Amino acid sequence: MGSGEDRKLSASLEDYLEAIFNLADASGCARSKDIARTLGVARSSVTGALRLLRERGLAYYEPYGGVTLTQQGRATAREVARKHEILQAFFMNVLGVEKEAAQRAACQAEHALESEIIGKLVSFTDDAMARSAGGRDEKSESTGRRKRSAKE
Template sequence: MQIRESAEDYLEAILVLSRKGSGVRSVDIATMLGVSKPSVSHAMKLLREDGYIAMDRYGTVTLMEKGAEIANRIYERHTVLTKMLEGLGVCNEVARADACKMEHDVSDESFEKIKEHLKAKGEI
């Protein structure tokens, strides 16, 4: 399942916001990602058309199954890579920013080895 990096970021943001307990709205996504509301509106239209999300009549965004799969994969990569960088002594803010860049490009093989290494050390 190959989608653009920006779409992965939107799906991850929806996942993170949905875990906070309240409904996810476009304005929340715009605030979290630091993008304009029209950009979010356009992205939501494309994600909805491709079956990654659903929106109800009130504008509440929900991940569909295939959107949730991608969001969970990207979020796992983000958290594991952040932990790895912090374990190397990188401050949290920089580790999170760098993990956000790396999560899209690291190979599945490398990511699995990083996870195994952190698990062996008891860090995840």
């Protein structure tokens, strides 16, 4: 049991991972300050979280250096981000929830639901969208899952 703890991540650490993933995706490198701003926590809380992610083998991180994710960290973050997108798409496109509220709800629910249910939600959302579109345009834009650039 040296480096990579593989216990289930807490909701909080999943949030950090997702934030780092999105920031790195947008600007190449995640800064501690930006992570703090994104998640609405103090900078010192970020430092603590980064240490935990490093201990678990999910992030590369040196004090005063930048933060990047390990291969495993990216994989986990991508899974969290995927859940988020699927849930948000369901709330918006199927239930008709307004974007901000859908965003908030997805943030909460992404930690609560297992992959089995997420999988069923994807099929369901895609079907519902296809049904409501009545086949008139190209299919399955529902989950908006084609945008992430596939680095790694």
